Amino acid sequence: MTTAPADPMIGRLVDGRYQVRSRIARGGMATVYLATDLRLERRVAIKIMHGHLADDNTFKTRFVQEARSAARLAHPNVVNVFDQGQDADMAYLVMEYLPGITLRDLLKDYKRLTPEQTIDILDAVLSGLAAAHKAGIVHRDLKPENVLLADDGRIKLGDFGLARAASANTATGQALLGTIAYLSPELVTRGIADARSDIYALGIMTYEMLTGEQPYVGEAPMQIAYQHANESVPAPSTRNPSVPPELDELVLWATSRDPDERPADARIMLDRLRELEPALRSTALRGASGDTMVLGTRDLAPTAETRVIAPAGRSATGAVAVADEEVEGDAVALANAASRRRRRGYWLLALVLLLTGLAAGTGWYFGAGPGSLAPVPQTAGMLPDNAAQALEEAGFQVEPAERTDPEIPKGQVSGTDPDEGALARRGSVVRMFVSLGPQMLDVPNVAGMTEDEARAALDAFTVADDSAEQFSADVEAGRVIAVVGADGAAVAAQYPERGAMTLVVSVGPVPPVEGRAVAEAQTLLEDAGLKVEFTDAQYSPDVPVDVVITADWLDDPMNPGDTVRLTVSKGPEPIAVPNVVGKTMSEAIQILEAAGFTVEKELPEIFWPIATVQEQTPAADELAAPGSSVRIVGSITL
Structure with a gap:
């Protein structure tokens, strides 16, 4: 999958x-x-x-x-x-960190809010916004997504990402910022924002809370912006007749197209809201309108609200002399009307009790019952049985599933849907993913690439920042020789997703030093980052003294920091000088040259056959290097 x-x-x-x-x-x-x-x-x-x-x-x-x-x-x-x-x-x-939901989430779930709920949220947002305006800060991005409703009942205003210190006319200085559905007319037409722009956005939010929809819609953002700039926001009651007139007036005041006709800042609007709150929160029942029945009186003239009951065929002014049976009939009528009013009162009381019970039940259901929101517990890294138990204890149903994961070992829980920490309704299904281990991916062949090219080709894996360097006579310096895994072995054709690997990069060949003077050879190797050690010097008939005969690698392949062992020449191996004393010069010269020495002679060549060697240097049997000079002294005996 x-x-x-x-x-x-x-x-x-x-x-x-x-x-x-x-x-x-x-x-x-x-x-x-x-x-x-x-x-x-x-x-x-x-x-x-x-x-x-x-x-x-x-x-x-x-x-x-x-x-x-x-x-x-x-x-x-x-x-x-x-x-x-x-x-x-x-x-x-x-x-x-506030565990909870946003006002946008609440509107998605409930479409629109009651006037009482709207007042609660509006009071809190205006309080926070008033503090911002007092500090000289304009929010400039008020919308339901930035109103946070915490699980413990707190309401907070967040996301001041577009906030800016207020001046008389604070311009954006760039393209319009904020969400188009809540932009004030002056922001659309002139790009100017101040505290009254926040008030306009809050008015649009209030309209949306009361009606469940925004006042302006369109297929393109510019259509919505045009309506903000050229049309007046309608009263919320035109969409939702249950909205009180006081809230209608508050919304129309806050969304006036002319900024000068709006509240100057959030504190002024908050004060007005709190003046209206007692009337808005009133739950007094209003009785049905009707006429007031009055028994005939002499001095009370009939009005639209007052009806005088008089006998048939008599005027109201003559109602003083009412027959006993007529009075009795009126009394019965009044008693019946009173009884009807009492029955209607009982029904209203029952209705109030029923609605109260429904409200309490709804509050329990969504506050502490199955419909309430709870954070999904953290389960990553747990064994499936333990994770399932934690999710069930939190009030969720568990649906097992599997997926690959580059970090979580196979058989452990790698996560959930919704994610841990997210809010979900108790009783809802949470998918619990059990790790199948990392996904096996094909490893591209990067040998011969530059280091940057190789890293780009291996972006599905975790390539170590520091590459391993290696000497190579076949691969150009700076090019990749191979890729090794965490165990140091070359990676196979497939490797785990995001698995750790290291590039092996060429630094060129090991400097060749055979035949070089020992000092020069040591400098070349150490400059290349290698260590040098020496074996015992050896005799060599072909390599001069103090010249490198061999350079042996102690590791293969060679990396910077490895050691090269040098063998230095002591020149040819010495041999014993033949004894030529007493021999003729000609014989001595022949013997010494045959042994590999050069001969120093004192007598002219004409005397060599008759002259006898009297002494030699080096002396007979002394060791001397082949090719070195032997001096002989001859004399002629007459």
Whole structure:
């Protein structure tokens, strides 16, 4: 079976401190992971900029700007930023980890929210946004994805990736930023953003919470932008009649096309919301409208709301003298009406109790019952039985599956779907993957390639940063000789995915030093990174003294740091000088030259046949090198 490649960040230690556990979310600029701060022993969310943006100074500046903007805010409704830094070419941001969901997830599940739920979320977001506006920070990317709803009930505003210090007119200075569905008219038309632009986006969010849909839709982003710039947002009650008029007015105020007609900042809108909250949260039941029945009176004139009951054929002014039977009939009618009202009240009370029970049951179901969300436990590296037990104890059903994994040994759990740490409904099915071990891949032939070419061809494997160097008379320096595995043996035709391997790269041939003077030979070998040792010098009839006879490799193949053993010549082996004293000069010369010596003579050649050798140097039987000189002294006896 084929599987998506594992995220290389999982398991990585960032900056020597943050151990990455699992991926939480991925955005346009960065990916957010769940990590453990090993120094403080706590879970954090670490946001890591995408690698392809690392060389873009604009994006890197915005990324660092998010850290600085958010770090300036200390508010219960703003996600805390703990740290920011760079590990090699990887920029990262460490934030508070909030197990839970986003407002977008909530809207996907429930389509639209009740006015009471909308008020709760709006109050929290406005509180955090008011703190940002007070600090002079404009968020510029308000949308449901950036509103976090924690499992413990906290509501926080996050992702200040587009935040910028506010001025009278803060321009983007580049293409429009933010999500098109929430852009204010002034951002669309002039590229200008201030606190009132955040208010507009929040108004669109409120409309979406109350109606379950955005006010403007279109097939292309420019169609939506055009509507923002040229149309007025309708009242939410036109889509959802149950929306109170007070919330209608709040949305229309926040989404006015003219920024001057909106709240100047989040604090002003928050104060207005809190003024309206008591009326919005009121649960008083309104009785059905109807006329007020009044027995005939002399002084009370009939109105649209007051009906005077009088006998037939009599005017209202004569109703004082009502017959007893008529009064009795009116009393019966009033009693019946009162009884009907009481019965209607009982039905309303029963309905209220029923709705309360349903609300409580729904709250239990989604809060603590089977419908509640729970994080998927970490199971990677566990045995299947233990992992299944952990998942079942967390409230999930387990569906076993298999997949290859380059890191998890065969037979252990390699992960789950949804991923560990992700929120899923209790009772839902979680797929538990058991590792089949790494996938076996064909190894490309990289012999003869440059090191960079070979690394590119072997990108499916883990190639060591440091290559092994080796001497070769057949492969050009800088080219790959072979590829070896973790055991040092040459890799086979197939090798495990992401398996560790090392390139063996040629550094050229071992310098040839035979026939060179010993000092020169030693310098050449040591400059090539080799060690030199010497054997006992040997006699050689063909190699001069102190010249290298042989250079033996103590390892084959040879690598830098290996040893070469040199044998140096002592010249020809010495032999005994023949005894020529008493012989004629001619005989002595013949004997010495036959033995391999040269002869130094004092007498002219004419006297050699009659002259007798009186002495010789070296003396007879002394050792001397062949080819060396022997001096003879002759005399003539008369």
